[in-house]
Amino acid sequence: MYCYNCMNKMSGDSNFCRRCGRNSIADRSAHHLAPGTLLNNRYMVGNALGEDGYSVTYIARDLNLDICVLVWEYYPMGRVTRDSAVSGAVIVGDDPNTRGLVSRGTDEFIAEARRSQQKGRDVRDIFAENNTAYVVTAAPAHETPFEQKESEQRGADAEAKAAQDDYRDGFNGAEAPVENGAFDDSSSHSGKMSATSQKPEQTKRQTQPNNKKKKKGAKALIAVSVVVVLVLIGAVVFFMINGRKSDGKTDASTAVTTAAATKPQKDEQSSDNTVKMMDTHGMKLSDAQTQLEERGLRVEVSREHSSEVAKDYIIRQSVDEGQTLHKGDSVMLYVSDGAEKESVTEEPHSAPYFSSITASSVRGDESVSFAPENVTVNDGSCWSAVSADNGEWIRFGAEDNQWVKGVSIVNGNARDNESFQQNARVTAIRFEFSDGTSIEKSVNDSMSLQNIDFGREVKTSGMKMTVIGHRDGSVYPYICISYIKPY
Numbered sequence: 001m002y003c004y005n006c007m008n009k010m011s012g013d014s015n016f017c018r019r020c021g022r023n024s025i026a027d028r029s030a031h032h033l034a035p036g037t038l039l040n041n042r043y044m045v046g047n048a049l050g051e052d053g054y055s056v057t058y059i060a061r062d063l064n065l066d067i068c069v070l071v072w073e074y075y076p077m078g079r080v081t082r083d084s085a086v087s088g089a090v091i092v093g094d095d096p097n098t099r100g101l102v103s104r105g106t107d108e109f110i111a112e113a114r115r116s117q118q119k120g121r122d123v124r125d126i127f128a129e130n131n132t133a134y135v136v137t138a139a140p141a142h143e144t145p146f147e148q149k150e151s152e153q154r155g156a157d158a159e160a161k162a163a164q165d166d167y168r169d170g171f172n173g174a175e176a177p178v179e180n181g182a183f184d185d186s187s188s189h190s191g192k193m194s195a196t197s198q199k200p201e202q203t204k205r206q207t208q209p210n211n212k213k214k215k216k217g218a219k220a221l222i223a224v225s226v227v228v229v230l231v232l233i234g235a236v237v238f239f240m241i242n243g244r245k246s247d248g249k250t251d252a253s254t255a256v257t258t259a260a261a262t263k264p265q266k267d268e269q270s271s272d273n274t275v276k277m278m279d280t281h282g283m284k285l286s287d288a289q290t291q292l293e294e295r296g297l298r299v300e301v302s303r304e305h306s307s308e309v310a311k312d313y314i315i316r317q318s319v320d321e322g323q324t325l326h327k328g329d330s331v332m333l334y335v336s337d338g339a340e341k342e343s344v345t346e347e348p349h350s351a352p353y354f355s356s357i358t359a360s361s362v363r364g365d366e367s368v369s370f371a372p373e374n375v376t377v378n379d380g381s382c383w384s385a386v387s388a389d390n391g392e393w394i395r396f397g398a399e400d401n402q403w404v405k406g407v408s409i410v411n412g413n414a415r416d417n418e419s420f421q422q423n424a425r426v427t428a429i430r431f432e433f434s435d436g437t438s439i440e441k442s443v444n445d446s447m448s449l450q451n452i453d454f455g456r457e458v459k460t461s462g463m464k465m466t467v468i469g470h471r472d473g474s475v476y477p478y479i480c481i482s483y484i485k486p487y
């Protein structure tokens with residue numbers, strides 16, 4: 001018997017949970033899954049912890065591992081309904097537009113979870129059930145979300161806020177940013193696969209219905225994650241310092257007695273007035289400044305534009321890491337002032353030229369060509385893949401590096417309106433470049449020429465465009481694109 005509040009085991013006949021200090025009362029909202037529901041033959045859900053208009057988060061028990069987890073259910077409020085007294089399945093109305101939105105939203109919800117998983121986030125399971133999609137993430141090990149809320153009120157809020165700056169690659173919600181630990185909110189704007197100009201804070205305010213309860217739990221979750229990360233970093237630094245000392249006995253600045261070896265921090269700011277320079281790359285200026293000043297160094301700041309480093313983060317430093325300085329010495333920190341003006345001062349590059357086009361698949365037809373090269377001319381011909389699945393791709397290759405700022409594109413089979421409707425179209429593309437970077441962008445479901453701007457200039461010898469969202473055609477299960485012109 002589990003407590004529906006915290007999904008920890010309760011002993012005895014009492015309904016009172018000693019773990020969370022409350023009576024186990026089942027959630028009565030008809031649109032939430034009934035507590036006790038088993039998902040994927042494995043996860044028993046408890047009460048809903050919160051919802052944000054696009055998803056519902058439940059506390060749950062992973063019966064295989066016998067631990068608490070969080071289960072995220074794609075539930076776009078207003079577009080789907082459910083009466084859990086009748087069935088756990090969500091019901092989508094008959095309106096084709098709504099069905100399309102929900103279908104794409106579901107795909108994106110799953111895609112986002114996969115991307116997050118690839119980035120190393122603790123996404124434990126992704127599955128479809130009840131006519132919607134689910135994602136399972138870790139619940140905090142030692143605290144229930146309810147207990148966390150209390151600790152959060154004791155100041156984790158500020159920590160979590162600061163942590164957002166450092167914690168950029170979390171799992172984003174599907175159509176809207178979801179503010180919870182694993183579905184990290186700090187990068188939600190990229191999760192929307194469109195412009196990245198909005199600040200996370202703004203995105204939150206604009207798209208999130210109020211859900212204080214969830215938000216607080218979320219921030220506490222982030223805070224817990226960050227504390228763990230900081231502890232790990234601390235441990236690594238400790239061992240690095242110790243390691244360096246043990247094999248650095250020939251180095252004058254570290255010629256210390258064995259006794260001192262147990263106090264690495266002291267050695268860092270040793271009594272002979274020397275200080276070892278730390279590595280500040282990628283740190284926030286204010287943090288680096290504080291730490292350097294604590295070591296007795298003076299900090300000078302030089303600002304420059306950078307398209308790679310976010311504003312107020314450090315690009316490089318005048319003194320190499322590990323170098324010995326004296327207290328009172330100055331170090332120069334080169335700090336990013338954002339990307340805006342960089343391209344203005346640069347010479348414009350000539351238009352990109354790609355000499356080869358390849359694709360994941362090409363639909364065969366005796367009378368009509370659907371070759372990838374068709375996208376080079378805007379004449380109604382198109383590239384068509386053999387499926388309407390996300391993951392189909394088309395790639396532009398070049399002999400040497402090109403500068404690309406975006407692509408002009410005509411979506412779908414644009415021969416005529418009928419062909420357009422009958423075939424599948426792209427709603428989102430991931431662009432991958434030879435420098436290892438990638439950008440995800442949404443694409444309008446329209447036959448008109450549209451520009452997809454990267455917001456920066458990319459130096460690359462190749463551009464792979466992978467379909468990560470699509471809209472099914474009314475007849476043919478083939479993804480089509482009629483025109484792609486890099487600029």
Ligand SMILES: [Zn+2]
Pocket residue numbers: 003004005006007008017018019020021022
């Ligand atoms: Zn409980």
